[in-house]
Amino acid sequence: MTGEIKTVKGKDAYFLDGKRVSKKRFKKAFPDKPLVKAPGGHGASCWPQKMDALGCHPDDAAKHNESAAKAGLTGVHYDSDGFAVVADRNARKRLLKHEGCHDRDGGYSDG
Numbered sequence: 001m002t003g004e005i006k007t008v009k010g011k012d013a014y015f016l017d018g019k020r021v022s023k024k025r026f027k028k029a030f031p032d033k034p035l036v037k038a039p040g041g042h043g044a045s046c047w048p049q050k051m052d053a054l055g056c057h058p059d060d061a062a063k064h065n066e067s068a069a070k071a072g073l074t075g076v077h078y079d080s081d082g083f084a085v086v087a088d089r090n091a092r093k094r095l096l097k098h099e100g101c102h103d104r105d106g107g108y109s110d111g
């Protein structure tokens with residue numbers, strides 16, 4: 001089954017297999033789907049982020065968590081797999097500074 005929405009005399013017209021139908025019938029055949037934000041970027045949907053590049057060996061996660069806590073880094077922890085997990089952009093920026101790293105692709109002065 002194919003569906004088309006065309007503008008006819010300034011209004012939407014609905015077609016199923018080339019035959020004009022009501023909007024209700026068209027929507028039954030082709031229901032709306034919720035909009036889903038594409039992954040990536042720095043929108044709210046990408047936080048928290050797991051950072052492999054600033055991660056550590058899993059055996060060293062506790063040591064790195066202790067170091068982050070001593071440095072006063074909030075919103076930062078190392079998980080059991082050794083990934084650095086940051087809660088938001090600000091936590092990411094502070095972790096980069098603490099580790100002496102610079103992300104040339106960070107943008108928005110993120111470090």
